């Protein structure tokens with residue numbers, strides 16, 4: 001019986017491989033499709049060897065106990081990051097790393113919603129945009145001091161988060177995914193069309209830099225401000241994660257029925273998670289707008305939301321350290337490999353699928369797992 | 378003194394009458410067993426009491442408090458905890474973490490306490506961890522506290538679920554087939570643990586198919602069939618009830634034989 | 635004029651209905667939002683254009699336009715059905731028992747991949763097509779119906795009736811409904827669950843591709859991101875009608891099409907993409923089960 005199923009699946013797999021190359025034929029032409037077929041067939045027949053190769057790779061990897069060096073790795077990498085801006089010729093690197101840190105806040109914030117609570121959020125960039133635009137509009141049009149503007153922008157973002165999530169989170173099912181997706185789309189339409197307020201596709205410029213006692217106009221100062229804010233954000237998120245609130249979120253993620261039976265107000269905690277997550281998007285938006293001095297709808301597209309989602313998934317859903325690493329990887333790699341920009345999203349899509357199938361716990365989560373099995377044996 | 382009372386409770390699923398016109402009362406501090414053939418509506422009764430199913434008619438009282446149609450988390454807060462027929466432990470978490478999740482309502486601190494980690498926060502967390510360990514001890518499974526919950530043997534997992542329900546510190550605890558899948562020795566120790574739960578002043582309601590367990594520890598037995606209560610009484614009365622023997626016990630005896 | 639708008643709305647709406655059916659059938663069986671579904675529609679539109687261009691290039695269109703259109707349709711449907719099958723097979727089946735979030739993420743990944751695959755191979759600019767034979771009107775009581783509108787309305791109508799018959803009257807349709815109700819139970823009575831799930835994806839993709847081809851002809855242009863917007867709206871239509879309900883998806887699509895057309899005509903066309911979303915929010919707030927959906931209590 002088992003054998004029969006086995007051989008059958010092999011045939012079906014072979015059939016699927018053929019099917020793939022036929023299906024792409026109208027799009028890429030005969031020649032490329034034939035090449036693809038050959039490649040797929042080679043992979044298909046070598047996959048057992050590939051499996052052996054990868055598992056032996058993973059095994060050699062697992063020899064290291066990362067958790068033992070966790071503190072050291074953290075400290076060393078933080079120090080490296082912190083001294084980069086004071087090195088000579090580091091203008092470009094400083095900008096990239098500042099951007100990375102902003103994305104760390106975003107990834108950790110989204111991780112609260114998606115990773116810890118298990119709510120799929122497909123419009124996180126929209127909240128990032130609301131933070132950025134609120135800050136831009138308030139600081140250009142009113143004379144309120146920086147800190148008040150920043151706080152106000154973040155409050156606005158969180159409030160809009162609450163309003164958006166409420167209709168979807170009252171219900172069971174994955175309505176939140178579609179509502180957030182739609183919300184991102186609406187916001188794009190509004191930002192592009194409400195000329196008098198947002199200046200449409202041209203965006204808003206002349207946004208003042210942060211001012212706390214001094215002006216943070218210098219890129220280096222901006223970097224250190226971002227670093228401090230980022231550090232505090234991660235710190236707060238970690239603390240909330242390791243409290244009854246974080247536990248309630250994890251329980252909701254895994255089993256809402258159990259959460260209810262334990263007296264956890266599921267709707268309320270989902271809302272808290274969503275608003276708490278939106279808060280960080282607002283904060284990141286403020287940092288971004290004040291660093292760039294310019295915002296436009298282009299920076300907050302659906303693909304931006306997906307990019308942040310990828311950071312969370314690459315690092316490992318529900319793992320704050322993973323989100324940090326994911327943010328660095330996904331910002332730095334495209335910066336290094338600028339040539340692949342054109343089909344970056346093609347790869348992103350593929351990587352998402354492959355990750356959830358083959359590495360569902362992400363990079364950090366998988367390392368943790370390996371250590372766990374090691375320490376047991 | 379009754380602690381849970383249902384009045385004319387009705388529950389339909391489409392055309393199926395899962396519970397009809399059910400009037401029952403459960404005494405405070407007792408062990409009450411609910412028995413009946415498969416599909417009799419036992420789990421549905423639990424679901425109605427705990428708010429997971431909304432009754433189509435009738436009322437449910439906890440003491441003097443009417444809890445009909447309340448959302449499950451509020452009922453849990455009012456003092457009813459339950460386990461599930463199919464084990465529902467959180468995977469990826471240790472046993473202790475599982476128990477800590479159910480300490481939720483007893484952990485009295487707010488959002489800002491989490492962020493600032495003040496004395497109050499640590500005090501509350503420490504007390505809760507101790508209590509969680511106490512309940513694990515109570516169920517005789519404290520040695521497993523750092524194991525991944527879903528990697529443990531079935532019998533242990535069932536106990537973890539009971540410990541989890543206990544650590545809500547409820548007045549009433551509903552156990553849905555606690556002994557299912559346990560070997561004989563495990564069932565024996567489970568029996569004494571259930572009695573211990575009653576002895577610390579809690580009311581226990583259990584759904585069980587193991588007649589030996591039911592008859593030896595119950596103070597009161599309620600028999601359901603097709604959503605109707607066909608009998609109730611002390612174990613001895615039930616054992617000798619004609620109708621019960623015909624509809625249920627006879628069947629069970631056949632199976633045991 | 636108003637009647638004219640209603641007709642336009644119905645045309646648009648039947649396209650949404652066709653796509654919405656795919657969402658609702660998959661949701662009915664797997665309780666999962668197939669985010670990649672809109673891309674099938676987009677691919678259908680592209681394939682329609684590619685095949686028709688091919689037939690024109692080999693001279694078939696000039697010699698026999700109807701055969702050429704017919705072949706285009708058939709080939710597109712066949713290809714899209716295969717896409718539907720493969721997406722499920724490669725992207726979702728390995729995740730059938732994974733945490734709930736995983737297939738959703740996989741679906742998003744597939745959607746992005748397909749969009750960018752098409753953009754990469756076909757270019758980021760609009761692709762234009764014009765079928766002269768179809769540029770014509772019939773006038774009934776002063777209302778102008780273009781040939782394509784007639785075609786879209788007729789084809790959708792026929793296809794939906796066919797689907798209804800298939801689901802309600804055939805043995806496989808019964809197996810589908812049984813699977814939607816209770817997968818384990820269905821498999822115990824000998825229904826091949828995997829086959830049924832594949833079938834649902836294939837049928838859903840086929841319906842979406844019909845919509846895609848017709849829309850390509852109707853608007854005369856496509857681009858790689860039409861699937862994303864249309865998918866969003868079609869999902870809204872499915873929720874509006876009651877997700878999981880086949881008739882609901884049909885009605886929901888039509889309502890949505892009419893509302894959107896009237897909104898663009900009488901309120902503002904800048905915000906035409908916003909109306910669907912507003913409807914979604916209102917439905918979720920007021921009647922989350924949709925028009926025809928039923929509340930199902932979970933078995934615990």
Ligand SMILES: Nc1ncnc2c1ncn2[C@@H]1O[C@H](COP(=O)(O)OP(=O)(O)OP(=O)(O)O)[C@@H](O)[C@H]1O
Pocket residue numbers: 390393395413414415416417418419420421422462931932933934
């Ligand atoms: N959510 C639901 N939807 C539809 N029918 C349900 C639902 N929950 C329970 N039922 C039906 O109600 C009846 C009673 O079920 P219930 O689970 O209460 O039985 P039970 O007495 O617990 O049986 P068992 O001993 O097998 O656990 C059954 O026929 C069951 O199929």
Ligand SMILES: [Mg+2]
Pocket residue numbers: 419420421462
């Ligand atoms: Mg039961």
